[in-house]
Amino acid sequence: MTGTSKAEQTGRIPAGGLRELGLVNWILAKLGARTVRAPQMHLFTTLGQHKRLFWLWLPYSGALLRGRLPRADTELVILRVAHLRGCEYELQHHRRMARRRGLDDTSQDAIFSWPHSSGSLSPRQRALLAATDEFVTTRSVSEDAWKQLSNHLDRRQLIEFCMLAGQYDGLAATMSALEIPLDHPGHG
Structure with missing residues (x-):
C-alpha cells in the first residue's frame, strides 16, 4: 500500500x-x-x-438508529454530520443505509451540497439540515432554526434530533482520533 x-x-x-x-x-x-x-x-x-x-x-x-424520527430523517442527519466532520467511515456505512431508507444518490448529493443546492430537498429536509449544520458548528441551534425544525418534529423528535446529532458528531470525532480504518478501503 x-x-x-x-x-x-x-x-x-x-x-x-x-x-x-x-x-x-x-x-x-x-x-x-x-x-x-x-x-x-x-x-x-x-x-x-x-x-x-x-x-x-x-x-x-x-436506539437512535431506530428511534422516533423516520429512518430517512435519521440517515439524513447522520450523512450531514459525517460530511461536515469529514468522517469517511460514517459516510461509507451510512450512504448504503440511506439508500435503503429512500435517500438515493441524487438526494445524498443534495445533502452534501446543502445549502448551495436545495431544490430537490423538502422543507422538512432543509430544516433538518440547517439545524444539523448549526448543531455541529456552533454546538447549539438558533431560535430561527429551532422554529423551522419545530414545524416538522414533535417534542420527543426534537430531543432525539439533538441526541442523534451529538452522538454521531462524537462518534466521528472518536473515529478520527483513533484513526479507525475503513472497512471497505478504496470504496466510497
Whole structure:
C-alpha cells in the first residue's frame, strides 16, 4: 500500500481479536462484519476492547438508529454530520443505509451540497439540515432554526434530533482520533 501509513492501515489501536474483545464482543464484531460484507468491522473491533463502554454505547446507538424520527430523517442527519466532520467511515456505512431508507444518490448529493443546492430537498429536509449544520458548528441551534425544525418534529423528535446529532458528531470525532480504518478501503 504505497502512501498509506501503518496507523491508516491498523488505526491507533489495533483491531482486537478474541482475547482483547472477549467472546461476546468478538462474535458481535464478526456478525457486524458479515452485515457490512467486510472482512472486519473496525469500529466494533476497536471500541469492543473497552467492554463496558461498548455495551453501554451499542444499545444507545441502536436506539437512535431506530428511534422516533423516520429512518430517512435519521440517515439524513447522520450523512450531514459525517460530511461536515469529514468522517469517511460514517459516510461509507451510512450512504448504503440511506439508500435503503429512500435517500438515493441524487438526494445524498443534495445533502452534501446543502445549502448551495436545495431544490430537490423538502422543507422538512432543509430544516433538518440547517439545524444539523448549526448543531455541529456552533454546538447549539438558533431560535430561527429551532422554529423551522419545530414545524416538522414533535417534542420527543426534537430531543432525539439533538441526541442523534451529538452522538454521531462524537462518534466521528472518536473515529478520527483513533484513526479507525475503513472497512471497505478504496470504496466510497
